[in-house]
Amino acid sequence: MTWTIRPPRAEDQEVLAEIYLSVRRQTFVWVDPGKFYREDFAAHTNGETVFVCEHENGSVAGFLSLWPADDFVHMLYIRPEFQGRGAGTALLRALPEWPQHPYRLKCLVKNRRAKAFYLAHGFRVTGNGASPEGDYEELSFFPL
Numbered sequence: 001m002t003w004t005i006r007p008p009r010a011e012d013q014e015v016l017a018e019i020y021l022s023v024r025r026q027t028f029v030w031v032d033p034g035k036f037y038r039e040d041f042a043a044h045t046n047g048e049t050v051f052v053c054e055h056e057n058g059s060v061a062g063f064l065s066l067w068p069a070d071d072f073v074h075m076l077y078i079r080p081e082f083q084g085r086g087a088g089t090a091l092l093r094a095l096p097e098w099p100q101h102p103y104r105l106k107c108l109v110k111n112r113r114a115k116a117f118y119l120a121h122g123f124r125v126t127g128n129g130a131s132p133e134g135d136y137e138e139l140s141f142f143p144l
Contacts, residue, residue, distance in 0.1 A: 001055075001056065001085055001086055002055075002056040003053050003054065003055065003056070003061070003086060003087055003090035004053070004054040004056075005051050005052070005053055005054075005090055005091060005093075005094035006051070006052050006054060007050070007051070007052065008050045008052050008063070009052075012052055012060060013041075013042070015060045016041055016050070016052070016060065016063050017038045017039070017040075017041035017042065018038070019060070019062060019063065019077050019078075019079055020040060020041040020044075020063075020075070020077055021036055021037070021038050021040065021041070022079075023077045023078070023079065023080070024036045024040075024077075026080065027111060027114075028108070028110075028111070028133055028134075030110055030134060031133050031134070044065075044074070044075070045065045045074070045075070047067070048065040048066060048067050048068075048074055049065070049066045049067075049068055050063055050064070050065045050066075051063060051064045051065075051066070051091055051094050051095075053078070053082075053087045053088075053090055053091050055082065055087075059082075060079075061078055061079055061082035061085075061087040062076070062077050062078035062079055062082060062087050062088070062091065063075070063076075063077060063091070064076045064091040064092070064094070064095075066095065068096075070104075071101065071102055071103050071104060072103070072104055072105065073095070073103055073104070073105040074105070076088055076091055076092075076105075076114075088117060089121065092121055099122065099141070099143060100143045101143060102140065102141060102142055102143055103123075103140070103141045104126070104138060104139065104140045104141070105118065105123070105138075105139050106129070106131075106136045106137070106138055106139070107136060107137055107139055108131070108133055108134050108135070108136050109128075109134060109135045109136060109137060110134055110135075115137065115139070118139050119139075121141070122141055122142075123139040123140060123141045124139065124140055124141075124142070125137050125138070125139055126138050126139065126140040
């Protein structure tokens with residue numbers, strides 16, 4: 001499967017907002033879905049570097065947002081039909097200086113599939129905390 005990682009275009013904003021909204025509603029089933037809004041994508045990625053993952057057929061499969069100042073992977077969301085097919089891996093590999101650069105993120109404890117994905121890609125649990133969506137673990141990637 002061929003993935004293209006690119007910066008977002010103006011015409012991507014609606015599809016990225018829809019991915020963010022729909023995947024959160026499908027994944028975070030323990031949170032009231034009424035707490036998620038389409039406008040969240042623009043607000044939650046403000047000031048971040050966004051990477052778009054495009055399938056070889058031209059469909060946007062997902063995105064990753066990075067807060068570069070802290071090497072913090074804020075979000076990585078993949079449409080369900082593209083999950084498990086390499087899109088998330090392609091997004092991680094597109095991070096600047098991957099895998100020679102340290103990165104960190106927070107992953108909700110109840111999001112077991114995401115945690116397994118990150119652990120399989122070399123992240124390790126380095127802390128924990130709580131958020132309105134539930135308890136989370138801090139995960140860190142240390143260079144090879």
